[in-house]
Amino acid sequence: MSNKKNSIWSFFASVKLALFVLFFLAIASVIGTVIPQNAPPDAYINEFGANMARFFQILDIPDMYNSWWFIGLLIMLALNLTICTIERLPNVWRLVVQDNLETDIDRLAKMRPSKEILTSLSPEEAANCARASLAENGWQAKEAPRDAGILLFAQKWPWTRFGVYVVHTSILVIFAGAMIGSHFGYKGSVMIPETRSSDTIYSFNNQEPIKLGFEVLCKRFTLTHYANGAPKEFRSDLAILENGKEVLTKSIVVNDPLTYKGHTFYQSSYQSYKKFLISLTDNQTKQAETFLIEPGKEIKWPVEDVTFGIINREMTETPFLYKYKVWFKDGTGVAEPFWITDGDTTTVKRNGKEYTFALKEFFATGLQVTKDPGVWYVYTGCMLMLLGLMVAFFLSHRRIWVYIKQEGDETSVLVSGNANKNRPTFEKNFDAVNRSLEEKIKAAPETT
Amino acid sequence: MTSSQLLGISTLGYLVASALYIATLIFKTKKSGIAASVVTLITFLVQTVGIGLRWYESYHLGFGHAPLSNMYESLVFFSWAIVIFYLILEVKFNNRLIGAFAIPFAFISMAYASFGKGITQEISPLIPALQSNWLIAHVITCFIGYAAFAVACGLGCMYLVKSSAEDKPDAGLIGTLPGLKVIDDIIHKTIIFGFLWLSAGIITGAIWANSAWGTYWSWDPKETWSLITWFIYAATLHARFTRGWQGKRIAWLAIIGFLSVIFTYFGVNFLLSGLHSYGSS
Numbered sequence: 001m002s003n004k005k006n007s008i009w010s011f012f013a014s015v016k017l018a019l020f021v022l023f024f025l026a027i028a029s030v031i032g033t034v035i036p037q038n039a040p041p042d043a044y045i046n047e048f049g050a051n052m053a054r055f056f057q058i059l060d061i062p063d064m065y066n067s068w069w070f071i072g073l074l075i076m077l078a079l080n081l082t083i084c085t086i087e088r089l090p091n092v093w094r095l096v097v098q099d100n101l102e103t104d105i106d107r108l109a110k111m112r113p114s115k116e117i118l119t120s121l122s123p124e125e126a127a128n129c130a131r132a133s134l135a136e137n138g139w140q141a142k143e144a145p146r147d148a149g150i151l152l153f154a155q156k157w158p159w160t161r162f163g164v165y166v167v168h169t170s171i172l173v174i175f176a177g178a179m180i181g182s183h184f185g186y187k188g189s190v191m192i193p194e195t196r197s198s199d200t201i202y203s204f205n206n207q208e209p210i211k212l213g214f215e216v217l218c219k220r221f222t223l224t225h226y227a228n229g230a231p232k233e234f235r236s237d238l239a240i241l242e243n244g245k246e247v248l249t250k251s252i253v254v255n256d257p258l259t260y261k262g263h264t265f266y267q268s269s270y271q272s273y274k275k276f277l278i279s280l281t282d283n284q285t286k287q288a289e290t291f292l293i294e295p296g297k298e299i300k301w302p303v304e305d306v307t308f309g310i311i312n313r314e315m316t317e318t319p320f321l322y323k324y325k326v327w328f329k330d331g332t333g334v335a336e337p338f339w340i341t342d343g344d345t346t347t348v349k350r351n352g353k354e355y356t357f358a359l360k361e362f363f364a365t366g367l368q369v370t371k372d373p374g375v376w377y378v379y380t381g382c383m384l385m386l387l388g389l390m391v392a393f394f395l396s397h398r399r400i401w402v403y404i405k406q407e408g409d410e411t412s413v414l415v416s417g418n419a420n421k422n423r424p425t426f427e428k429n430f431d432a433v434n435r436s437l438e439e440k441i442k443a444a445p446e447t448t
Numbered sequence: 449m450t451s452s453q454l455l456g457i458s459t460l461g462y463l464v465a466s467a468l469y470i471a472t473l474i475f476k477t478k479k480s481g482i483a484a485s486v487v488t489l490i491t492f493l494v495q496t497v498g499i500g501l502r503w504y505e506s507y508h509l510g511f512g513h514a515p516l517s518n519m520y521e522s523l524v525f526f527s528w529a530i531v532i533f534y535l536i537l538e539v540k541f542n543n544r545l546i547g548a549f550a551i552p553f554a555f556i557s558m559a560y561a562s563f564g565k566g567i568t569q570e571i572s573p574l575i576p577a578l579q580s581n582w583l584i585a586h587v588i589t590c591f592i593g594y595a596a597f598a599v600a601c602g603l604g605c606m607y608l609v610k611s612s613a614e615d616k617p618d619a620g621l622i623g624t625l626p627g628l629k630v631i632d633d634i635i636h637k638t639i640i641f642g643f644l645w646l647s648a649g650i651i652t653g654a655i656w657a658n659s660a661w662g663t664y665w666s667w668d669p670k671e672t673w674s675l676i677t678w679f680i681y682a683a684t685l686h687a688r689f690t691r692g693w694q695g696k697r698i699a700w701l702a703i704i705g706f707l708s709v710i711f712t713y714f715g716v717n718f719l720l721s722g723l724h725s726y727g728s729s
Contacts, residue, residue, distance in 0.1 A: 015686060015690040015691065016691075018683075018686055019683050019686055019687060019691075022679045022680075022682055022683040022686070023679075023683060025679050026676045026679040026680055026683075029672050029673075029675060029676050029679070030672075030676060032667060032672060033669040033672045033673060033716070033720055034720070037667065065667040178665075187662065187663065226511065226573045228572070228573070230572070230573060230575055231575060231576060232511075232573065232576070233576055233579075234576055253576065253579075254576035254577055254579065254660055255576070255577070255579055255580040255582075255656075255659055255660045256659075257659065257662065264662055266660070266661060266662045267576075268661065368661060368662050369662075370662035370663070372662070375658060375664065378654075378664060379655070382651040382654070382655075385647060385651070386644070386647060386648060386651065389643070389644050389647060390644065393640045393644060
């Protein structure tokens, strides 16, 4: 135990340190909310002047939450939590497992609450009353002969003494999860145009390409609006390709990502190109082709002798949904224009020929890609924290002793109890046992 | 009746209730105390119906969602949570005088929702980032916590008022307040309750952020301020549990903690920029 007595150990074991660290973390955290984070260096010079900007640079203020000193504070907190726990746990463990039937009898009378009842019943009869009262109120008693008397003991929820350590451990688990995430995971993004796929994403940290080991295909991106013009939904129909073969498809929206092999793909943005995707099929020959076209240009499909183009657009009755006027001609006769709504498919009937014509505005979907193997540790930590807080705040270790001893021609029944928290609630429990015991003693027939 | 009429009546109701609670404190009249409780309870019911009706109306507009999606709706819910929390306290501790330090918060919140600059009362559809069940869990957990902290702050003020007049304990209105030990105990319990819900609020927010953006924590100003608030209350609880702090110190910490809550709630929206911008109008 001598090494535990050294000053570094006791420094980290103190609750004072915890208070200081919490205080400094709170103060330090404010800085990063007031001074913009991760802005380009010039922004700091413009806003705060060159000297201040240099000062910020030295203290890592522009990326404050990853700075050595902020991480240092978090490490202090973690060390403090760990050492506090190591320091106090053995004691708590002893309190939880100890044999309370060996409690010093002299201490019982000094406990709060405690109460002595004198009765003319024999000790054994009084003990029977005590056993019954405890059992009636949900207390399971053990007993042992002590100093020519009988000691009964019952307790509830001794393990709740661990609650606060569960909370402390949960914070360490969350830290561990965050470290696992930052060491073995990454965050990046990728823009994938419709009908294209990508096997690479770009890291947020340094824009370095990261190979996924499989491909993500964006089959289709749709954007819908509310009547007031606010965006209603961003939806990407994605597929995962392994060696060019589709192994998984999912339509993702914000708040509903796709996960594959530890990578999660989040809908985060989109890009519009003022271009259109046309897919055209000759229903007889089954000849099909996809075109990426700009409006106002004449497009030729030589295989089928088809020429077409977009010549006009109008908003439909649905706000922000457009329909397009398409000019269409093939070998069978003169050009016939028709209207088609964005995203629709229509059949174009010509003299003896039939085509399936689909049009949609061309987008690229912006995906955020995360690999975070630590996230489940973080969630586990969060659940442990809530559980631990509830136990630590609302449950207490409650103990009741009843010591029965012959005192001259009377029997003394000493009822004592204690709880480590929420004493008023415990006192109600205690009074209930006491009341029931007094009634039983009064009602018991005298044998002498 | 429309929801906005009902919520307008609630604003008025909480004003009357606040006045009655304060009158009870000053004039020590039992009748005004009962009237205050009755008005509060009725207003609370009207407000509950108002919130429910607003929810229903949103379905009529074609984009139904729980009324917890913008500054106006959060203020209404904040006041609702303060009132239900207070009412439970009133019954549990059988003391009406706390109302003078709690119901005014509910009124201020409603008044600010109704008349505050730049706060739109319109029911608007949810943008994609908000289309999540975590929205409901997150807002409810946070605001139950905030409501408890508001009441703790009111109790802290009450404690300081009472203790500043300690030498003349039964003088005037101060004498009618609950004993210092009782107030201290209620402050402590209220902070514990709020802390648990704030923790749950931060956690549900983190889970939501992770399901929307793939990051459970990004040191966004709102997140950071909620954590600062959490640190303050965590320190308060440790100071009490392990160093035996109580009385004035805890009362001040209850007030400081609530200032941090207020800054997390409003200050971040108006003074700092970040991901939570949709909460600002």
